[in-house]
Amino acid sequence: MKISKIIIYNEPSVPEINIEKIKEFILKIFKIEIEIRENIFNDLDRKMGEKIASTRIFNLKKSFEKHIPTIDEIFIELENIDMSNKQEMIMYDGFELNQIIRELITKVENTQKILHIVFTNKLTCTFDESDFKYHARALLGSNPTIISTTGIIEAPAKPRQYYMDLMTNFSKESIEQIKKKYKGEFLEYNDPRLSDIVQGYLLQAIFYYETGEMFCDNNQCRLFNAHWQKELLVSQIENKKLCKNHEKILDKMKNNIL
Ligand SMILES: [Zn+2]
Incomplete structure (x- = not known):
């Protein structure tokens, strides 16, 4: 294998990732060295906080334009505040964010031999030239790879009928009822099934890199x-x-014969 070690950066705000189980899972399959680290966005300096905030996207129908962040937006990054599952979800350009994460990795560890996999609750999106729109993405890049837990929940579409039911019901009660009706058919925040699902994305990241x-x-x-x-x-899951x-x-x- 190209890689001899994987460094996984945890997202503690999503305990369903179950980082120890992830470690066992990879060890069992690949028998390579695994290191678990804290969230990569912890303890950012101001410059990096500003850079990350500048990758926010506001217009889903326009390709990336660097955003000039406000003090509040920089503060959110410096404090690494969990903004997923909020009314107004923050979206980031995934490729831009990927470049910034690369800067957070030290030169010594920035080698082909080490695969860096970053879990984050930030919602990563990429602009698609074929329909001129941004789309949410669960998995991004090769090394480093970003796995967005919010992307896993938000990117794959829910049943069409669910959206149609929502569109024809406006009261808060009926929205709750619709959610109940479709419960289990798609992932929700804090869904225990996330633990198995992130394993699949990890495999995708490793296969892609290799x-x-x-x-x-x-x-x-x-x-x-x-x-x-x-x-x-x-x-x-099934x-x-x-x-x-x-x-x-x-x-x-x-067996190193690929
Ligand atoms: Zn296959």
Whole structure:
């Protein structure tokens, strides 16, 4: 394998990640060194706080324009305040944020041999040139890789009927009822299923870095790029396996014959 070590940066505001279980999971498959670190956004200096705040996006229909952050916006970054699942969700340009994370990694550790995987509750988005819109993303980059827990919850779409029900009901009670009706069909904040689901994204990150190939077309495989919550739950919870082809690739990877 290209990598001999993985450093995982935790997101303690999302305990469902279950970082120790993650460590065991990777060790069991790859038998490489794993180090768990605290949140990468802890103790930022002002310059870095400002840089991160400058990657905020406001217009979803326009490609990235560097934002000049306010004092409050910088403060949120410096204090690393959890802004996920708030009425007004903050969105960040994922590629820009990825570049900034790279700056947070020391030169010594910025090597091909070490894969850095950053968990964050920040909602990362990327601008898609094909429809000229920003889309939420759960997984971003190669090394470092960002796994956005908010992206996992927000990016794959919920059932169409759920949105239609919401659109035709405006009272607070009926919204709660609709949520109840669809409960379990998609991930919510603090969902215990997140723990298994992040494992799938970790595998995607490692496979991508090692093989240069992103995602699998087989919707039963853990490397499948789920566009719907249902697909995510099938590939990562119900089936929870790699397809035959990726099992073979994994074997080659582990035996260094890839
Ligand atoms: Zn596959």
